[in-house]
Amino acid sequence: MNNKKVRQNQQDQKAASGTASPQAPNQNVGLPKVLRAREPDREARAILRMLNLSPQVSLDRLSVDSFRKGWLLAAKALGRRIPVASVTEQVIVGPGGPMTLRIFKPSHTDELLPAFLWCFGGGFVIGGLDSADSVCRNIAHYAGCITVAISYRLAPEHTISASREDVLAAVNWIAENGAELGIDTTRLALGGDSAGGNLTAAISQELLRRDGPTLRMQVMVYPATELVEKFPSYEENIHGRYFLTAEAVAWLEERLSESLMTLDIEDPWYSPRRSPDLRGLPPAVIVTAGFDPIRDDGLDYGVRLRAAGVPVEMLHYAGQFHGFINFDSVLGAARDVLKRISEALVAAFDEAPAADRTIEIADEPSPAGSGLRAAGELTTATVTVWAATVRWRDMLLRMASPRAARATRLLLKPWSLPTALLRRRINSRLDTLSARQTYPHACTCPTKQRKAA
Structure with missing residues (x-):
């Protein structure tokens, strides 16, 4: 792809206008009132304990293939396989060769349906169509739209230029x-998480510059829109073992070294927040997490979009961590955000006015040191480990032998259904998520959050 003139114009505008270095986004209208909860949400604490207590492997000695397999297994094990009408694949000719699209259809119908195109996350190094499975199934089911997972070339085999060429x-x-x-x-709407959020922002800008296909909405889940400098949330969260750790970031950056050294990553094509003009972009949904090292990145981009007149629905989960959307089998917050994204897409496809608001979703605080709190912690940890163990078992069985997995499910059905209902009932009792709209101030009272199915 040759965009020399466009790039040069951007560089000239950037030099003329200047691009501010990242600052803590705490002086802007519409930002969440609570950037980070006192502690992660109760379910988040339980899953983080489980992940952090598992045997730790030094990432220095971990190959790219092993890291990719590890993330794939985690995403497949802890993400739900919500039934959809069909899952098919379409191979197209891409800039670097054949590309695969995975198409999730919510129903069998001759009617043309809207489509949501999803870019998986993984730091431009890991991730794939399989790790996007749960997100795409959820959106197809709840939004009633065709969801398309887009594959793209990864580093270190390719520079990050290849990823955006493929998505475009x-x-x-x-x-x-x-x-x-x-x-x-x-x-059509476009979305992605983390690196996929970066791609969503960059491609949305590029489509507008080229007068290309019109998007009804862009969805960015904890997006990395700034690849040069780091925001204050990085130091606040990178050393706390909140899933995206300093060791993991260092491992990813080493694999991205060719891109970071040989490309002008200050260019908005790579760091979309540096674009000098964000006017005219499609309405956005931006999801952020309080314990995420790149939390402030997404918040800053949302502020910039709003300043340019773009409606932004900020969904801020102050007690969650980077990557939580992939774990919807054990995190109510993940199920919640997938439903909220689906609702926003339905409205966008129906041409309803775009929401411009901030909603904060987190656990209701419980009294410190109370007996109820201790009981809740223990019960949540037990249910989380229980659910995760079942999910890992089923996933490993499917990988070993689909036939054996089906036979095992049939054999265990008399026990699995009652236990699943019991887990669901316990989860509904433990559900302490509440949501409140903090911008604009149309809703000032906390509201009990919907029960996640």
């Missing part, structure tokens, strides 16, 4: 050929 090519292909897949190409 996939979006353009779907806009031109989507009807063959049952897609209404006038109703």
Whole structure:
């Protein structure tokens, strides 16, 4: 892809206007009132304990292939497999060769449906179509739209230029050929988490510059829109073992070294927050987590979009960590955010006015040292480990032998159904998530959060 003139114009504008270094986004209207809870949400604490207590492998000695497999297993084990009507794959010609799109259809219908295109996360190094499975199934089911997971080339085999070239090519292909897949190409939205959030922001800007396909919405889940400097939330959260650790970041940056050294990552094509003009971009949903090292990145980009007149629905989970959306089998917050994203997409596809608001979702605080708190902690930890163990067992069985997995499910069905109902009932009793709208101040009272199915 050759965009020399566009890039040069951006560089000239950037030099003229200047780009502020990252600062703590605490002086801007519409930001969450609580950036980080006193401690992670109760379910988040339980899953973090479980992950942190497992045998730790030195990442220095971990190969790229091993790291990719580890993340894939975690995402598949702890993400739900919500039933959809069909899951198929389409191979298209991409800039670097064949590319695979995985298409999740919510129902069998001859009617053309809107489509949500999803870019998986993983620091541009790990992740893939399989790690995106749970997110795509949730969105297809709850939003009633076709969801398309986009594969793209990863580092260190390729520079990060390849990732955005591939996603841009996939979006353009779907806009031109989507009807063959049952897609209404006038109703498209794009989203992604982490590195996928970076791609979403960059591609949304590029489509606007090129007068390309119109997006109804962009969804960015804890996006990395700044690749040069780090925000204050990095030092606040990077050493706390909140899933995205300093060791993991160092490992990823080493694999990205060629991109970071040989490309101009100050260019908005790589660091989208540095674009001097964000006007005219599609409405956005931005999801952030309080214990995420790149929390302030997403918040800052949301503020910039709002300043440019773009409606932004900020969904801030002050007690969650980077990556939580992939663990919807054990985290009510993950189920909650997937439903909220789906609701926003339904509204966008129906051409409803875009929401411009901030909603904060977190555990209701419990009295320190209370007996109820201790009992709740123990029960939550037990249920979380119980659910995670079942999920890991089922996933490993599927990998070893799909036939054996089916036979095991049939054999255990008389016990698994009652225990699943029991876990669901316990979870509903333990659900302490509450949501409140803090911008604009239309809703001042905390409201009990919906029960996640």
